[in-house]
Amino acid sequence: MGNNGNNKKLTLIALILMIFTSVFGFNNIPRSFYLMGYAAIPWYIISGILFFIPYAFMMAEYGAAFKKETGGIYSWMEKSVGIKYAFITTFMWYASYIIWMVNISSGIWIVLSTAIFGVDLTSKISILGLNSTQSMGVLGVLLMTAFTFFASKGLNKITKVAAVGGIAVTLLNLVLLFGALIVFSLNGFHLAQPIADLHTGFFVSPNPDYLSGMAIVSFLVFAIFAYGGIEVVGGLVDQTENPEKNFPKGVVVAAIIITVGYAIGIFLVGMFTNWNYLINKGGVHIGNFSYVAMENLGYQLGLSFKLSNSTAVLIGRIMSRYMGISIVLSLTGAFFTLLYSPLKQLIEGTPTEMWPEKISKIEDGMPKNAMWCQWFIVIIFILGVSFGGENAAKFFMKLTLMTNVAMTIPYILIAFAFPAFKKKEGLERPYIAFKTEKGTKIATIFTVGTVTFANIATIIEPAFKGNISDTIWMIIGPIFFTILALGIYEKYKRKTEKVLLHKNVKLK
Incomplete structure (x- = not known):
């Protein structure tokens, strides 16, 4: 850190670390390998x-210009x-978290099973004669109900467990790095997922579902x-030392580190994981592949050190349990936070007149009534998806796709508004990344076009x-x-126009 008066400022290195820890997600690595193998690497680049670099600069400009606004994205x-x-x-930004909760409410049981037993046993769950997918949906409803109940009581101190889980998950990156390299070296530098040639190795997925152009x-x-x-990054510009110089450099360096980090991580998984071997074990899908892969890392480590098969299996179970416990802690804290934080920001950041009095009421720092409305919407989606008559693999793939699409739609809307933001007069702009209209258009086209095209294809x-x-x-x-x-909005518009009618003012 450096000093600027009495205020501490982020150095270039601190800025890069802040961006890295906010963006980089360990679970994305094995999931990407599951879908595309090494062929995922070019798409990350x-x-x-x-997307990443131009969108990050857009967020920086928004954040710098509106740093005094408290309404966030709405402002x-x-x-x-x-x-x-x-x-x-x-x-739509808030709705993306609704879909996230639908996903996690059911998916967290895989994590919990792995944390307790060292293996995913959810495919064997049956509640009142229901199949495993339907049972997972019922468990998801129960979890959402329990979490909403406790969070509405103001019991949000549990969010602190996310910090412990976050540290444990961060250490997983080191476990993956050193574990993969040890297996690779002790096995005579042979890749578990072989590379026949450059094209088939890095541009053709081992997953038969990701071979068509549209799927890729x-x-x-x-x-x-x-x-x-x-x-x-939107709130980091004014906290950075010499932002005109350090901020663009920090964003680019962080983007390169994150991209390279994902690429190396995916390649590391291939050092100890043969895609066909794991899939042929049965019961492996996108919801549990991360834990299956880490269990395999422990197992392969044991075999590489010439330990007995039973000992190697034990090491694998320990490894998967460690990951399961880490993710459970991280997700539990995140779930409690996201039950009320986005909802509260939505209600408090938008005009009060948009909401019925009961919905906008904040008690004990929580929008309790709104949280139970949110609960109702989430369980309707959970039951609708889980009782769709599909097996676990299709169920979790559907949840994952729904979450990815929902979470990326706000990117399109925010980026699409960027040219209008650039043309807005009277704004104080302490940081400008795109200095020309042409640069603004190119960045907007790249960002909006990439996300829109990807979503349509998905x-x-x-x-x-x-x-x-x-x-x-x-x-x-x-x-x-x-x-x-x-x-x-239309209800708010009619309500507001009635109030302003005597002033002959019409809301746009």
Whole structure:
């Protein structure tokens, strides 16, 4: 840290570390390997160049210009485009966390099973004669109910466990690095996932579901999702030493480190994991592959040191348990925070008149009534997806795709508003990344085009294979929340116009 008067400022290295820890997610590495093998690496590079870097600079400009605003995304959009656009964008941002909760409510049971038993046993769960997928949905409803109950009571101190889990998950990166290198070296420098040649090795997925052009392009959504969290840079400009020089350098260096980190991580998984070997074990899907891969790392370490098979299996179970415990702690804290934080920001950051008095009421620092409305929407989605009559593999893939699409849609809306923000007069702009109109247009086209194209490919790709259900569920969420947002806004508009009628003022 450096000093500027009495205020501590972020050095270049501190800025890079801040961006890295906010964006880099360990779980994205094995999941990407599951979908694309080494072929995931080029797509991380492409999305880093076309999306991550320009979008990060956009967020920096927004954050610097509106650093005194407390409404977050709503304030940015409202002052750049208008109230209606701002509310829809903010509501879609909030809705993405609804879908995230749908995913985690069911998926966390895999993590819990792994933490306790060292292996995913969720495929054997049966509640009241229901199959495993339906049972996971019921467990998801129970979890959402319990978490909402305790969070509404103001018992949010449990969020502190996220810090412990976060440290443990961070250490997983070192476990992956050194564990993979040890296995690789002790096995005579032979890759478990071999590379026949450059083309098949890095441009052809071992996953038969990701061989068509549409499916390959749809992987962009996974790569873009892996860069989530870059919103944090919006508030770091004025906290950085010599921002005009250090900030762009920090963003570019962080982007390179994160991209290279993902690329190396995916390659490390291939050092000890043969894709076909793990998949042929049975019961492996995107929801549990991360834990299966880490269990395999422990197992391969044991074999590499010439230990007995039973000892190698034990090391594998210990490794998967460690990851399971780490993720449980991290997700539990994050879940409690996200139950109320986005909802509270949505209610407090938008005009009070948009919400019924009961919904906007804050008790003990919590929007309790709104949280139970949120609970109702989440369980409807959980039950709708889990009782869709599909097996666990398709169920968790559907949840993952729904989450990725929902979480990336706000990126499109925020980036699309950027040219309007640049043309807005009267704003104090202490930091400017794009100094020309041409640069602004190119950055907007790259960002909006990349995310939009990737989402369209992701949404329609299942339909081409005859899996209409996945396509419907990926679009039903955004459509539902868009209609809901428009309904809330129109009601607010009519209410406000009545109040302002005597002034002959019409709301835009």
